[in-house]
Amino acid sequence: GAGVSQSPRYKVAKRGQDVALRCDPISGHVSLFWYQQALGQGPEFLTYFQNEAQLDKSGLPSDRFFAERPEGSVSTLKIQRTQQEDSAVYLCASSQQRGGETQYFGPGTRLLVL
Protein backbone atom coordinates (compact mmCIF):
# COMPACT_ATOMS: atom_id res chain seq x y z
CA GLY A 1 0.00 0.00 0.00
CA ALA A 2 0.92 3.66 -0.18
CA GLY A 3 3.35 4.89 2.43
CA VAL A 4 3.80 8.33 3.93
CA SER A 5 4.32 10.96 1.28
CA GLN A 6 5.74 14.45 1.64
CA SER A 7 5.87 17.43 -0.67
CA PRO A 8 7.80 19.18 -1.90
CA ARG A 9 10.83 16.89 -1.77
CA TYR A 10 13.17 19.86 -2.08
CA LYS A 11 12.62 23.49 -1.23
CA VAL A 12 14.96 26.42 -1.60
CA ALA A 13 13.89 29.58 0.19
CA LYS A 14 15.40 32.99 0.62
CA ARG A 15 15.93 34.07 4.19
CA GLY A 16 12.78 35.70 5.48
CA GLN A 17 10.39 33.76 3.25
CA ASP A 18 7.57 31.64 4.61
CA VAL A 19 7.42 27.97 3.64
CA ALA A 20 4.79 25.25 3.96
CA LEU A 21 5.65 21.56 4.00
CA ARG A 22 2.98 18.93 3.45
CA CYS A 23 2.65 15.42 4.83
CA ASP A 24 0.17 12.77 3.69
CA PRO A 25 0.21 9.99 6.29
CA ILE A 26 -0.79 6.40 5.72
CA SER A 27 -4.56 6.26 5.44
CA GLY A 28 -6.24 5.60 8.76
CA HIS A 29 -3.20 6.28 10.89
CA VAL A 30 -4.17 8.07 14.07
CA SER A 31 -0.80 9.47 15.06
CA LEU A 32 1.37 11.88 13.09
CA PHE A 33 4.81 13.18 13.96
CA TRP A 34 7.19 15.79 12.58
CA TYR A 35 10.95 15.56 13.04
CA GLN A 36 13.82 17.81 11.98
CA GLN A 37 17.10 16.25 10.83
CA ALA A 38 20.18 18.42 10.50
CA LEU A 39 23.07 17.29 8.33
CA GLY A 40 25.00 14.48 9.98
CA GLN A 41 22.59 14.20 12.89
CA GLY A 42 19.71 11.97 13.87
CA PRO A 43 16.12 13.20 13.60
CA GLU A 44 14.84 15.41 16.42
CA PHE A 45 11.20 15.44 17.52
CA LEU A 46 9.19 18.54 16.71
CA THR A 47 5.52 17.82 17.32
CA TYR A 48 2.87 15.09 17.69
CA PHE A 49 -0.77 14.88 16.59
CA GLN A 50 -3.38 12.38 17.63
CA ASN A 51 -6.06 12.77 14.97
CA GLU A 52 -6.55 16.53 14.67
CA ALA A 53 -5.34 17.35 18.18
CA GLN A 54 -1.80 18.61 18.60
CA LEU A 55 -0.86 16.91 21.86
CA ASP A 56 2.81 17.83 22.02
CA LYS A 57 4.63 20.70 20.37
CA SER A 58 7.52 20.82 22.79
CA GLY A 59 10.12 20.27 20.07
CA LEU A 60 9.21 23.22 17.88
CA PRO A 61 12.33 25.44 17.95
CA SER A 62 10.57 28.80 17.98
CA ASP A 63 7.22 30.48 17.47
CA ARG A 64 8.10 30.76 13.79
CA PHE A 65 7.23 27.08 13.49
CA PHE A 66 3.59 26.07 13.31
CA ALA A 67 1.97 22.73 12.48
CA GLU A 68 -1.62 21.77 11.85
CA ARG A 69 -3.70 18.74 10.98
CA PRO A 70 -7.22 20.18 10.73
CA GLU A 71 -9.09 17.08 9.55
CA GLY A 72 -6.94 14.46 11.22
CA SER A 73 -5.25 13.32 8.03
CA VAL A 74 -2.98 15.63 6.00
CA SER A 75 -0.63 17.81 8.02
CA THR A 76 1.23 20.98 7.17
CA LEU A 77 4.35 22.30 8.85
CA LYS A 78 4.76 26.02 8.30
CA ILE A 79 7.90 27.98 8.97
CA GLN A 80 7.61 31.75 8.96
CA ARG A 81 10.46 34.16 8.24
CA THR A 82 12.90 31.35 7.52
CA GLN A 83 16.46 31.59 8.82
CA GLN A 84 19.59 29.80 7.62
CA GLU A 85 19.57 27.60 10.71
CA ASP A 86 16.20 26.20 9.58
CA SER A 87 18.01 24.38 6.74
CA ALA A 88 17.45 20.68 7.38
CA VAL A 89 15.44 17.68 6.28
CA TYR A 90 11.92 17.69 7.72
CA LEU A 91 10.55 14.20 8.24
CA CYS A 92 6.96 13.24 8.78
CA ALA A 93 5.94 9.91 10.32
CA SER A 94 2.65 8.25 11.10
CA SER A 95 1.58 5.31 13.20
CA GLN A 96 -1.58 3.31 13.36
CA GLN A 97 -2.37 3.69 17.01
CA ARG A 98 -2.44 6.41 19.62
CA GLY A 99 1.16 7.06 20.58
CA GLY A 100 2.25 4.38 18.20
CA GLU A 101 5.34 2.33 18.72
CA THR A 102 6.27 1.71 15.12
CA GLN A 103 6.47 4.94 13.18
CA TYR A 104 6.47 4.91 9.38
CA PHE A 105 8.50 7.72 7.91
CA GLY A 106 8.10 9.65 4.71
CA PRO A 107 11.03 10.53 2.41
CA GLY A 108 11.38 13.98 3.92
CA THR A 109 11.51 17.52 2.57
CA ARG A 110 15.01 18.94 2.22
CA LEU A 111 14.83 22.66 3.00
CA LEU A 112 17.69 24.97 2.11
CA VAL A 113 17.49 28.57 3.27
CA LEU A 114 19.85 30.95 1.49
Next chain:
Amino acid sequence: SQQGEEDPQALSIQEGENATMNCSYKTSINNLQWYRQNSGRGLVHLILIRSNEREKHSGRLRVTLDTSKKSSSLLITASRAADTASYFCATANSGGSNYKLTFGKGTLLTVNP
Protein backbone atom coordinates in the same frame (compact mmCIF):
# COMPACT_ATOMS: atom_id res chain seq x y z
CA SER B 1 18.73 16.96 22.34
CA GLN B 2 19.96 13.50 21.38
CA GLN B 3 19.75 10.71 23.89
CA GLY B 4 21.26 7.79 22.09
CA GLU B 5 24.87 7.63 21.08
CA GLU B 6 25.84 5.07 18.46
CA ASP B 7 29.26 3.54 18.30
CA PRO B 8 31.16 3.41 16.03
CA GLN B 9 30.33 6.53 14.02
CA ALA B 10 31.41 4.74 10.85
CA LEU B 11 32.05 1.10 9.97
CA SER B 12 33.39 -0.40 6.75
CA ILE B 13 33.28 -4.16 6.14
CA GLN B 14 33.35 -6.68 3.31
CA GLU B 15 30.28 -8.41 2.01
CA GLY B 16 29.56 -11.57 4.01
CA GLU B 17 31.05 -10.24 7.24
CA ASN B 18 29.01 -9.41 10.32
CA ALA B 19 28.46 -5.83 11.44
CA THR B 20 27.90 -4.81 15.05
CA MET B 21 26.72 -1.39 16.13
CA ASN B 22 26.21 -0.22 19.69
CA CYS B 23 23.91 2.35 21.23
CA SER B 24 23.98 3.92 24.68
CA TYR B 25 21.22 6.02 26.20
CA LYS B 26 20.65 7.99 29.36
CA THR B 27 17.14 7.71 30.77
CA SER B 28 14.62 4.97 31.56
CA ILE B 29 12.96 3.67 28.43
CA ASN B 30 9.74 1.98 27.37
CA ASN B 31 11.35 0.54 24.25
CA LEU B 32 14.33 0.94 21.95
CA GLN B 33 14.11 0.82 18.18
CA TRP B 34 16.60 0.59 15.33
CA TYR B 35 16.08 2.38 12.03
CA ARG B 36 17.97 2.37 8.74
CA GLN B 37 18.30 5.39 6.49
CA ASN B 38 19.59 5.62 2.98
CA SER B 39 18.99 8.10 0.23
CA GLY B 40 16.82 5.73 -1.73
CA ARG B 41 14.24 4.70 0.85
CA GLY B 42 14.33 7.23 3.66
CA LEU B 43 14.08 6.12 7.29
CA VAL B 44 12.91 2.53 7.69
CA HIS B 45 11.93 0.81 10.94
CA LEU B 46 13.95 -2.37 11.50
CA ILE B 47 13.17 -3.78 14.91
CA LEU B 48 11.74 -2.82 18.30
CA ILE B 49 12.79 -4.28 21.64
CA ARG B 50 10.86 -3.55 24.80
CA SER B 51 12.47 -2.70 28.13
CA ASN B 52 11.58 -6.12 29.58
CA GLU B 53 13.19 -8.00 26.69
CA ARG B 54 16.86 -8.90 26.43
CA GLU B 55 17.23 -10.15 22.87
CA LYS B 56 15.25 -10.15 19.67
CA HIS B 57 15.81 -11.55 16.17
CA SER B 58 14.43 -10.60 12.80
CA GLY B 59 15.94 -12.29 9.76
CA ARG B 60 19.63 -11.37 9.68
CA LEU B 61 19.20 -8.87 12.50
CA ARG B 62 19.84 -9.54 16.17
CA VAL B 63 19.26 -6.88 18.81
CA THR B 64 20.23 -7.05 22.46
CA LEU B 65 19.23 -4.73 25.26
CA ASP B 66 20.91 -4.29 28.64
CA THR B 67 18.85 -1.87 30.70
CA SER B 68 21.29 -2.02 33.62
CA LYS B 69 24.00 -0.62 31.35
CA LYS B 70 21.56 1.46 29.31
CA SER B 71 22.93 0.02 26.10
CA SER B 72 21.84 -1.93 23.04
CA SER B 73 23.58 -3.59 20.14
CA LEU B 74 22.50 -4.36 16.60
CA LEU B 75 24.15 -7.26 14.80
CA ILE B 76 23.71 -7.71 11.07
CA THR B 77 24.92 -11.12 9.93
CA ALA B 78 26.18 -12.04 6.47
CA SER B 79 26.11 -8.44 5.32
CA ARG B 80 25.27 -7.42 1.76
CA ALA B 81 26.15 -4.37 -0.28
CA ALA B 82 22.48 -3.36 -0.01
CA ASP B 83 22.92 -3.04 3.77
CA THR B 84 25.01 0.09 3.17
CA ALA B 85 23.17 2.85 5.05
CA SER B 86 23.10 4.87 8.25
CA TYR B 87 21.71 3.04 11.26
CA PHE B 88 20.03 4.88 14.13
CA CYS B 89 18.86 3.76 17.52
CA ALA B 90 15.84 5.56 18.92
CA THR B 91 14.44 5.38 22.41
CA ALA B 92 10.91 5.90 23.65
CA ASN B 93 11.00 7.05 27.25
CA SER B 94 8.95 5.44 29.96
CA GLY B 95 6.12 7.60 31.19
CA GLY B 96 3.52 9.74 29.49
CA SER B 97 5.49 10.83 26.45
CA ASN B 98 6.51 7.38 25.23
CA TYR B 99 5.37 8.29 21.71
CA LYS B 100 8.33 10.63 21.34
CA LEU B 101 11.37 8.99 19.78
CA THR B 102 14.82 10.30 20.66
CA PHE B 103 17.43 9.37 18.06
CA GLY B 104 21.17 9.07 18.25
CA LYS B 105 23.56 10.45 15.63
CA GLY B 106 23.80 7.16 13.79
CA THR B 107 26.42 4.72 12.51
CA LEU B 108 27.34 4.90 8.84
CA LEU B 109 27.80 1.33 7.60
CA THR B 110 29.54 0.68 4.30
CA VAL B 111 29.50 -2.87 2.95
CA ASN B 112 32.02 -3.33 0.17
CA PRO B 113 31.25 -5.87 -2.57
